[in-house]
Amino acid sequence: MSRFWSAKVHDLTPYVPGEQPQDQVYIKLNTNESPYGPSPKAISAMQAACDDRLRLYPDPQGLALKESIARLYGLSSDQVFVGNGSDEVLAFSFQGFFKQDKPLLFPDISYSFYPVYCELYDIEARTLPLDSEFAIDLDQYPQENGGIIFPNPNAPTGRALSLDAIAALLERNRDSVVVVDEAYIDFGGDSAASLIPRFDNLLVIQTLSKSRALAGIRVGFALGNRELIEGLERIKNSFNSYPLDRPALAGATAAIEDREHFESSCRKVIATREWCSTALSQMGFEVIPSKANFVFASHPRHSAAELYQQLKEGGILVRYFNKARINNHLRITIGTDSEMQQLITRLEALLGNA
């Protein structure tokens, strides 16, 4: 509390990201980072960008990166927005599209930054409960809304929606913006980017932090019709002219161009997720079928909070959310085969099944 703060600052309940320990070696399965490095071409491009040219501002438009992304999705560069991580892109989208007379709709169990943005921008929110299987039921989303946002696959559940379900929602909801937050789409889901030519109210948001293993630079992007992209550009240019730095622009562009490395990394993560889900099920965990680079699991006889703590003490970090409905689940990022084998072995010991 401070007499110097704007009133808004007192009301905020900031987002708390997963731990990023700086000083200890953990098997780190808590923030959905890739276990594999980024494209070697991205690393080379970034190193090459680290020279005396750093004295110059970056391209404020990030045009080369936009063009690469546009080519990947068969769009034009003015249908692409780039930002300082998908969190910044999300923030601009909330500010730019969701401040409306009617409430914004999103799932009750979802990315926990959404309600934070609603507070920050005074957006009225209405959450809709996941069904008993922890799935989003888009049929429940009423037509009276000032916008809809959901992750696909959802976080932290990992469950994906079909493109048909998303298209059906868009068919009956043409008057407000629908944001599909595709942070985890590349691990088995179908991107709604293909629906953009049909729906002028669809915005698709992605990140390079997960499937392109570039959480260490901060690059996210949005795809949508030109009007929506222009709205984001207007906010961005009223906030920060140059949100993406030179090395990040160079690395992100090279990473988008290197499809082979990207596809190979995703394939490995998917294969590991599948055997790991089976192994967890065999230990008695209830594992939600995941299309993401994590699994969300609970055990009928063991407390998730205790397992989280015991794993941490043994040097393995996973994510635990102390929130209603999911406070007996663990969200476990998919690491390498070796890391996941160590996790399984440790869990077997903790569960007494060793």
Add this chain to the structure above:
Amino acid sequence: MSRFWSAKVHDLTPYVPGEQPQDQVYIKLNTNESPYGPSPKAISAMQAACDDRLRLYPDPQGLALKESIARLYGLSSDQVFVGNGSDEVLAFSFQGFFKQDKPLLFPDISYSFYPVYCELYDIEARTLPLDSEFAIDLDQYPQENGGIIFPNPNAPTGRALSLDAIAALLERNRDSVVVVDEAYIDFGGDSAASLIPRFDNLLVIQTLSKSRALAGIRVGFALGNRELIEGLERIKNSFNSYPLDRPALAGATAAIEDREHFESSCRKVIATREWCSTALSQMGFEVIPSKANFVFASHPRHSAAELYQQLKEGGILVRYFNKARINNHLRITIGTDSEMQQLITRLEALLGNA
């Protein structure tokens, strides 16, 4: 215009940064970049940060960088905030401190992003005119205000205020936040950071884009009492958990630590500015005495708009603002001695004094 935008988006008049030509070689004296490269130690640190660890998120707190900055200014790390360029730090400050019942005060001729932030955050603004010498007269700033912000040295004039004048303002204005925007302080001004222990409502904002020649990464910081810094952290953590990427954090920390390179670069810029100001005066320009890495000059017999265009056609970019009171001035960034000699030669030709 779009029916999908929040009402706010329609009202915005985004900031327009100086041109960043991507495809042509100019003598680039338009965006106050350093003509010298960043610290070689910063470049090495950034290259070393470009490896497989980019798959991991950066430290969301940026603690190592905060500690370096704190040491430089004799503060503690919780008196330091770091952001994605000083523009982001400024934006958070407007949102966090200046949304008040009374108007925010700033000079009529100043950094043209300030009125943009006021629009973005619905902040009432009142501008106070520079005096006839284009100086800020802090005695004119009324006590009834919801905050005060000014650059020191001012942009685009280059004029600096004394620490005594700033301390006197702070003495009589204890109930609202005073932000001193010190983007250009290292080229001859005295930083108000030394006043922080005396005034709990003082926030000093700096950037690594100018004196540390790191415009290509995006790092700015704020110094102030813990309450003010906590206010900024609350906004930041409700907007983007990780605004600074791994290479930027590494490079910024190394640049702050390398005082020798920093001081040597600043000395060179100052020496060039001094002879260049004299040369411009000898050509008949009225040159405002500058403590920044640019000069602001007008010529009684030659249109600034025309000179800007003629210089551009000859391959030299300077900055021209088509705004009341300053639409016959040029803002000329201080480049290398050789670049400035070419500018002078070209101006001599244009002015017919060759």
